[in-house]
Amino acid sequence: MKMLFYACEDPSDFSKYYKLFKHIKLLNEAENEAKIILECRAVLAPLVFFDLSNPLNSLYMDIRQNILAVCKTCATKYNTVEQCKFQKLPIRGLLGSHIACESYIRKNYYAMCMFSNSETIKI
Numbered sequence: 001m002k003m004l005f006y007a008c009e010d011p012s013d014f015s016k017y018y019k020l021f022k023h024i025k026l027l028n029e030a031e032n033e034a035k036i037i038l039e040c041r042a043v044l045a046p047l048v049f050f051d052l053s054n055p056l057n058s059l060y061m062d063i064r065q066n067i068l069a070v071c072k073t074c075a076t077k078y079n080t081v082e083q084c085k086f087q088k089l090p091i092r093g094l095l096g097s098h099i100a101c102e103s104y105i106r107k108n109y110y111a112m113c114m115f116s117n118s119e120t121i122k123i
Helices: 014-029 040-049 057-066 072-077 081-086 102-106
Strands: 002-007 033-038 067-071 109-114
Touching: 002 014, 014 033, 014 057, 033 040, 033 057, 040 057, 040 067, 040 072, 040 081, 057 067, 067 072, 072 081
Parallel strands: 002 033, 002 109, 033 067
Antiparallel strands: none
């Protein structure tokens, strides 16, 4: 199964990112294809979790190759473009410089979002 997680959360909520990263890791270990798109304040995640002192650094490093795209507009707004480039993360902008999920749905991805007022990832 191909799953695409849209992360829009501020990375200061470690518990939500822990759950997201664990889902990505476990799904891929189970021979699924789980990827992440970083939008909104989630574009700060590469900056926050790349820090060796961050408790989620190891888990982030395990799943980092599963980041399918970082929103170009949001990365510019939050000044994370250079950090994303340094980490060799793909920066994309297809919908007025934001990322459109339609092209991924045509590639048979199931799109999922991480909502701000939820403790879980919803479909």
